[in-house]
Structure formats: structure tokens, C-alpha cells
Amino acid sequence: MKKAKNLIVLLLILPILSAAQMDCSSTLANLEVEPPFNMNSLSKSAVCVSGHSYEFVVPLTKGYHYRFVFYASSVFNNDIHFKMVDLNTNKEIINLPGKSDTNARGTAVLASYFDEKTYKEIHPFFDVLPSSATSIKIVIDVQEKPDLIKGCVTVVILDKEFEVGDFN
Amino acid sequence: MKKILILFILVPLLWMVSCKNEDENNNNQNTTQNTEEQEIQTFFLVPSPEDVFGFADDESLTFDKNLLNPTENISKYHNDIKLQEFNFGVYAADLAYCAAFVKKDETSQYLNVVRELSQNIGLADIFNESLIYRIEHLTPEKDSLIAISSDTYFDIIRYLDRNDKTTTLAIMAAGGWIECMYLVVNLTEFAEGDETIQKVADQKMVVTNLWRFLEQNQENASVKTLMEDFKKVYDLYNQLEIILDEANSPKSDNNEIIVVGGNSKIVINESQYYELKKVIIEMRNKLTQNNVTL
Numbered sequence: 001m002k003k004a005k006n007l008i009v010l011l012l013i014l015p016i017l018s019a020a021q022m023d024c025s026s027t028l029a030n031l032e033v034e035p036p037f038n039m040n041s042l043s044k045s046a047v048c049v050s051g052h053s054y055e056f057v058v059p060l061t062k063g064y065h066y067r068f069v070f071y072a073s074s075v076f077n078n079d080i081h082f083k084m085v086d087l088n089t090n091k092e093i094i095n096l097p098g099k100s101d102t103n104a105r106g107t108a109v110l111a112s113y114f115d116e117k118t119y120k121e122i123h124p125f126f127d128v129l130p131s132s133a134t135s136i137k138i139v140i141d142v143q144e145k146p147d148l149i150k151g152c153v154t155v156v157i158l159d160k161e162f163e164v165g166d167f168n
Numbered sequence: 169m170k171k172i173l174i175l176f177i178l179v180p181l182l183w184m185v186s187c188k189n190e191d192e193n194n195n196n197q198n199t200t201q202n203t204e205e206q207e208i209q210t211f212f213l214v215p216s217p218e219d220v221f222g223f224a225d226d227e228s229l230t231f232d233k234n235l236l237n238p239t240e241n242i243s244k245y246h247n248d249i250k251l252q253e254f255n256f257g258v259y260a261a262d263l264a265y266c267a268a269f270v271k272k273d274e275t276s277q278y279l280n281v282v283r284e285l286s287q288n289i290g291l292a293d294i295f296n297e298s299l300i301y302r303i304e305h306l307t308p309e310k311d312s313l314i315a316i317s318s319d320t321y322f323d324i325i326r327y328l329d330r331n332d333k334t335t336t337l338a339i340m341a342a343g344g345w346i347e348c349m350y351l352v353v354n355l356t357e358f359a360e361g362d363e364t365i366q367k368v369a370d371q372k373m374v375v376t377n378l379w380r381f382l383e384q385n386q387e388n389a390s391v392k393t394l395m396e397d398f399k400k401v402y403d404l405y406n407q408l409e410i411i412l413d414e415a416n417s418p419k420s421d422n423n424e425i426i427v428v429g430g431n432s433k434i435v436i437n438e439s440q441y442y443e444l445k446k447v448i449i450e451m452r453n454k455l456t457q458n459n460v461t462l
Contacts, residue, residue, distance in 0.1 A: 059213070088428070093426050133371075
């Protein structure tokens with residue numbers, strides 16, 4: 001009887017856990033933003049599937065300092081490639097994997113690195129400053145897997161008003 | 169007890185089977201796509217009214233209550249779902265405008281209109297007890313008013329996303345953007361080199377995204393008719409020239425900041441600005457059913 005009860009609990013919990021994993025939009029709601037940055041409404045979380053590519057076209061306004069941060073469900077094991085292209089100039093500004101051999105700063109988009117200055121583990125972020133109104137295209141390639149894997153990929157966009165000091 | 173036990177086991181199992189079928193269907197669809205051509209899903213992102221009003225702090229903009237879509241207009245939209253969704257965006261923009269200028273009473277009024285309209289278009293769940301409590305206990309501080317306005321908007325977006333209501337989101341985003349621009353163009357006269365005029369021109373990027381987002385949903389009849397109205401705005405923005413601006417080429421000494429955008433600049437001249445103003449006012453007044461000539 002005890003085994004039956006455990007089975008019931010397990011069967012009830014499993015669907016709830018799966019549903020929670022797929023509720024991508026909640027990822028953004030649960031993120032805490034540290035001042036002076038604010039959460040920008042262009043942030044987006046989407047259900048992605050292994051072996052597929054996704055694009056996010058983000059219009060940026062001059063006068064703001066943007067910070068891009070990416071997250072992905074652990075089911076993908078960081079096997080995702082990221083590109084960011086400035087559509088005004090067609091220049092590629094980022095072309096990096098989710099994880100690298102060393103996961104050193106500037107070599108990966110999803111894997112955290114240890115910052116020697118602050119002695120803290122840092123999740124990678126990319127600071128972008130538009131000199132004029134432009135759009136950024138983010139291309140996300142989710143690596144193919146033997147089985148079809150579904151998970152969330154989240155593009156977090158933070159912003160703050162540009163200050164001259166940001167350049168130094 | 170046995171029956172309850174069977175029920176407990178069967179319900180989750182049925183749920184799993186239904187998900188599996190959905191996945192199998194998805195697999196089949198994906199296989200079809202893969203054999204033909206790898207399809208890339210594109211998300212065209214549109215900022216919230218609060219972010220469009222990023223320049224509301226500028227001294228050039230003022231608060232004018234007469235420009236808001238009157239709250240009593242809500243009764244005009246009851247029989248038309250497209251108007252309800254569009255004006256949901258309009259009222260959300262009015263709400264952001266009131267909050268940005270720390271108008272507590274108006275913020276409260278427009279929060280209540282947004283709440284009332286949300287019930288008609290199936291978004292009532294967003295206004296939970298905690299949000300209602302916050303509305304009823306609003307304090308007249310700017311941060312508090314802006315926070316409730318943006319939290320409500322974020323909750324709406326998340327809800328629509330979660331429930332795959334992209335057509336509602338597209339119509340709402342168009343309503344929000346049109347109302348923001350309606351307020352800005354009514355508060356701003358053209359002047360060469362004016363910062364707010366430049367920001368209006370810079371909306372070209374947002375308009376392009378909004379148009380593409382509407383295009384993705386044009387199978388919906390409401391979106392299609394909305395696009396017919398929005399086309400005039402889109403065409404006008406398409407005519408705006410992008411020039412090279414040598415003075416506008418900042419280089420960052422900080423190699424941790426990536427400078428984008430190049431040294432280009434979107435240019436709007438006086439006649440283009442007033443034509444845009446006319447088209448925006450016409451579209452806004454048509455879809456909010458305001459018979460006003462400003």
C-alpha cells in the first residue's frame with residue numbers, strides 16, 4: 001500500500017514538474033535585476049527544440065546601454081550556438097558557443113566563469129551601446145541530439161540610460 | 169479506495185499519452201520541415217509602451233489629460249474583439265503615460281479600465297488578489313506607479329505567451345505603439361535637430377518589427393484589417409532616409425562594451441513629420457472611435 005501511495009505521489013508530481021519546465025515565460029518573472037539596470041520589455045523566453053534555429057530581432061534605441069544575458073534549460077547541456085548581428089552595419093558582434101573547453105571569460109555564452117577580480121562566479125553578459133537606432137539579430141542554433149529535446153531559451157535584455165562614464 | 173487509486177493513476181497517464189501524441193505530431197511536422205528546408209522561427213520583438221516612453225522624461229514632453237483615450241469609451245468596444253484587443257494596448261499606453269508623469273488618480277483609473285477590458289478578452293486571471301491590492305493601495309511615488317504599470321504589462325505579455333495568443337499580442341502591441349506615438353506627436357512640434365523628433369524617426373526599427381510581427385499573424389482576419397490601417401504608417405517610415413553621419417561615430421575605450429549602429433542616422437523632414445502625425449491621429453481616432461479632430 002505504501003508503494004502504491006509513493007507511485008501516486010510520483011505520478012502526480014512528474015507532470016507538474018514537466019509543465020513547470022515548459023512554462024518559459026515564468027523564467028523572466030523569476031529573475032532578479034540588479035540596479036542600475038532595469039528589465040527591458042524586449043526580453044523573451046521561448047520553447048526551443050534540438051536541431052532547430054531561432055532568430056530574435058531586437059530594436060535598440062540610442063541613448064541606452066543594453067546588457068544581453070542568455071539562459072537555456074539544462075536539458076540542452078549548453079550545446080547551443082549564439083550569434084549577434086548588427087543589422088545597420090551587418091557586422092557580427094558575437095559568434096560564440098554556449099560552452100567552451102575552458103569556459104573562460106569571453107569564450108562562452110551560457111557557461112559561468114570565475115572572475116579573478118571579484119572572486120565570484122559570473123554568468124556571461126554582453127554590453128551593447130547603440131551609436132544610432134539599430135536592430136540586433138540574435139541567431140540561436142540548438143544542436144541536434146539523437147532524441148528530440150525541448151526546453152526554454154531565454155534572452156534577457158537589461159537597460160539603463162547611457163552615461164558618459166560607461167565608455168571609460 | 170480502489171476506484172480513487174485507479175483514477176489517480178489513469179489521469180496522469182492519460183496526460184502523458186496526450187503529450188506524447190503532441191510530441192509525435194510535432195516530430196512528424198518537424199520531419200516534414202527538415203526534409204524540405206530547415207525552417208527558422210523568427211521573433212520580432214516590440215517594446216512595451218513604458219519603454220517607448222523612454223523619452224517621456226525629456227522636458228519637451230508634458231502631461232495632457234485631454235489626449236488620453238477617455239475611459240468611458242470602453243463601452244464602444246464591447247461587441248468587437250479586435251477593438252477590445254487594440255484598445256487594451258491603447259489603454260496600457262495611457263496607463264504608462266499617466267504613471268510616467270506621476271498622475272496617481274489617472275493611473276488608478278486606467279489600471280481599472282485595463283482590468284475591466286482584460287475580463288472581456290480572457291486575461292482576467294492576471295488581476296489576482298495581490299495586483300488588485302496594489303491597485304487599491306497605490307502610492308503617489310513615481311517608482312511605485314511605473315512599477316505597477318510595467319508589472320501589469322509584463323504579466324499580460326507572459327500570459328499571452330504562455331497561452332500562445334500571439335494574434336492578441338500583435339494587435340495589442342500595435343494599439344500600444346500607436347497610442348504612444350499619438351501622444352508624442354501631439355505634444356511635439358517639428359524643429360530641426362530636436363531630440364524628440366529624432367526619437368520619433370528612430371522608431372523606424374520598431375515599426376519594421378511591428379509590421380513583420382503583424383505579417384506573421386495575418387491569417388487572422390482582425391490582424392489583416394489592422395495591417396490595412398497600419399500600412400500608411402509603415403510606408404511613411406519606409407520613406408525615411410538613412411544617411412551617414414560622420415559626427416556620430418563614438419568609439420569606446422572600454423573594450424567590454426560593444427558599440428553598434430555605425431555612423432548612420434534616420435532623417436525625417438518637416439513635411440514627412442506632419443504627414444506621419446496626420447496618419448497616426450487618423451488611425452488612432454478611427455480605432456478608438458474618437459470623433460475628434462485635433
